[in-house]
Amino acid sequence: MELWLDATGENGGLLHPHPADRVLLVEGDDILDWIESPLFACEDGRILDSSTAPVGVHVDIGDAEGQEAAKSMIGLVSWVVLTTGDWQMIPLENLVASAQGSGTRLIARIDTQQSLRGAAFALETGVDGLLLPAEQPEIWADAQIIAAERLATQSEGDDGILEEGGDIVSFDVQSVEDGGVGDRVCVDLTSILEVGEGFLIGSAANAMVLVHGETLESEFVPPRPFRVNAGAVHAYILMEDGSTKYLSELVAGDSVAVCNSTGIVRSAIIGRMKIESRPFLLIRYIHSESGKNGQIFLQQAETVRLISPLGDMPSVTSVEVGDSLLGFIGTSARHIGQNVLSMAEEH
Known part of the structure; x- marks a missing residue:
């Protein structure tokens, strides 16, 4: 200095x-x-x-x-x-x-x-x-x-001090709990998601999991291949430019990062947001190699899915302790969504 x-x-x-x-x-x-x-x-x-x-x-x-x-x-x-x-x-x-x-x-x-x-x-x-x-x-x-x-x-x-990498990692589920009722955000895109794609979401910006899009067929509801049921309003989402935003901050026209299980990232434009009161499940997870842990509140619904290292897309309602989920490990803190070279803990 x-x-x-x-x-x-x-x-x-x-x-x-x-x-x-x-x-x-x-x-x-x-x-x-x-x-x-x-x-x-x-x-x-x-x-x-x-x-x-x-x-x-x-x-x-x-x-x-x-x-x-x-x-x-x-x-x-x-x-x-x-x-x-x-x-x-x-x-x-x-x-x-x-x-x-x-x-x-x-x-x-x-x-x-x-x-x-x-x-x-x-x-x-x-x-x-x-x-x-x-x-x-x-x-x-x-x-x-x-x-x-x-x-x-x-x-x-x-x-x-490490540069933020783009590698997808495996988290181990530590607990699945009742998350109460809160405001859930669905993010609707102006383009179609492929099977295996979704958003990186989490309560901590350095430990986000891959939340799958509503692209799978079901006998009860039709797919919504433009939508990700992304979780609670407070959660972070990875944006196209590598920054993060809270789900509550997203607006139509924002460009978000769409990721698949291999770590390939592309951008997509938000067309609409839907925020509604829904029951949540709270999933806590840890990355065993680094010791970093995180959590995510997701709507308690069979159509909300995550992605496993085997390529499966388990519903949030079927996730159990000991299951593995794909996600992303960041190495820096965030200030108004931007990477900064400082230390921060989020629990």
Whole structure:
């Protein structure tokens, strides 16, 4: 994590040396002898390097419009310098989540000692740098300590950070319980599902099971090959872009991931949602190799099916303790549906 000196409000001739990785000046300011990595803030929000090439932007994220403006620059520039308003942590966390893996680095403007740690460890990974005021040695001393803590924390965790894979795994059923009555979501697509396809659903985003579509024939009800009876409103569903949403958040036009037992994923568009009060079964399961466990609330109905490693599609009403179900193991936490490199437990 870099420490930047905010010299935009200073008289350059009176500025004393600081232990800064970079110094942010105003466009047109002279570069003092001790400044090794100067950047220049322009009135229009651009940030230039010493050769006057644009390398970033400054965005005020004091409101939702500012947050969206900052998000729109992620992936387009090297640096986004952020000035927060009354709300600091939530906007920073949202942008940290959006920027991960994009190549864009975030710098948070800091005015108080109390704000340092929150920005440095937002969503555990934190921003990429802190823009600190000049001539405030207490803030600089604390910032250096926190930067060292961040470095130590990231070094310890590097070996445990994995990219999310696409492998389908086998879960062992631990229990099947009465899940009470709640709001169930049926997801109707604008396209037809094949036998063996469904959605990855679960109460935890890192342990989802494959819920089969209503594609099988029955003597009691006709198939609905465009539908997945997906479970309770609180559950996560894997989207086409690899993010997740709660079932309650889905709307017509959303693109969801359709998966089969071999792990092949394609996208499909939601045409309609049906939310109705129905009785649930609660199925708890565990991945024996990793120890990760999860759960899912599914409607107690014979037409709601899962997929086994043998290719069978057992009804939720026939699933028993010890049965195996196909699903997906994720390796990262989620923030507003996006992967973030932090630890989170969901039970």
